[in-house]
Amino acid sequence: MTEFAVRIDGRGVGVVTPQGRLTMVSARSLRTAVEELVAGGAPKVVVDLSETTFLDSSGLGALIAGLKTCRQAGGDLRIASPTDAVLAVLQLTNLDKVLRPRESAETAFDV
Amino acid sequence: MSDHAPPGGPLRWEVTAPAEPAVVDTVQDGLVALWREGAVDPHVALRLELGLVEIVANIVEHAYDPAETGREITVVVEVAPGRVTASAWDNGRPTGIDLSTVALPEDDAESGRGLAMALAALDELRYERDGERNRWSLVCLR
Numbered sequence A: 001m002t003e004f005a006v007r008i009d010g011r012g013v014g015v016v017t018p019q020g021r022l023t024m025v026s027a028r029s030l031r032t033a034v035e036e037l038v039a040g041g042a043p044k045v046v047v048d049l050s051e052t053t054f055l056d057s058s059g060l061g062a063l064i065a066g067l068k069t070c071r072q073a074g075g076d077l078r079i080a081s082p083t084d085a086v087l088a089v090l091q092l093t094n095l096d097k098v099l100r101p102r103e104s105a106e107t108a109f110d111v
Numbered sequence B: 001m002s003d004h005a006p007p008g009g010p011l012r013w014e015v016t017a018p019a020e021p022a023v024v025d026t027v028q029d030g031l032v033a034l035w036r037e038g039a040v041d042p043h044v045a046l047r048l049e050l051g052l053v054e055i056v057a058n059i060v061e062h063a064y065d066p067a068e069t070g071r072e073i074t075v076v077v078e079v080a081p082g083r084v085t086a087s088a089w090d091n092g093r094p095t096g097i098d099l100s101t102v103a104l105p106e107d108d109a110e111s112g113r114g115l116a117m118a119l120a121a122l123d124e125l126r127y128e129r130d131g132e133r134n135r136w137s138l139v140c141l142r
Helices: A027-039 A057-072 A084-092 B022-037 B042-062 B114-121
Strands: A003-008 A014-022 A044-048 A052-055 A076-080 B011-018 B072-080 B083-090 B124-130 B133-141
Touching (some): A027 A057, A044 A057, A052 A084, A052 B042, A057 B042, A084 B042
Parallel strands (some): A044 A076
Antiparallel strands (some): A003 A014, B124 B133
């Protein structure tokens, strides 16, 4: 069962940390988590992928949907610290250009 | 749910379950032990797992009419010398897909990547109608 840790950091950036696999089983929950952060006034969101053990097309779709939701609200969605398995999937689909992995959730919005 | 062949034969895992989203977790849980027992290289394991997850998800989402009951999927995974293979059978409707035309969608698409990702991850992917069932065959060389 994939859990989602959600918090807002000291700079008002929403941080979602999926713990487990991001597949069709859990992708809907990621979309909801991002939507709730944006609706709550945090359109800048980091998805911290350091505890995400697997990513499939449904998980990628949820990240793209979240990116659109954040940008429509004047913010952005960034990803941080992907595991090797997640990075391999991002590279396979060339989405590492659209969702450029940042070193950490804390620094994801520094540049 | 686990069935290991005699010594010298391929390591094997299989499951038959309702074709619902939860079967994706069931399959991935089963693979964890299989990869460990078969000492499968993590990169090869990831490619087969990604291909299989995409095919199983595709079956769950597209092989059945919304009201259809009795949905059943069978997955068999084998670790053999030189290759890891998987087969997935479902009792859904025939798929009309031509795998030679499958491509990744635009970067901002929220869906439609599954089969393209399976093709990219695997060394072989085949589909055939097998009696009243669909059969998908997946191969990763190791």
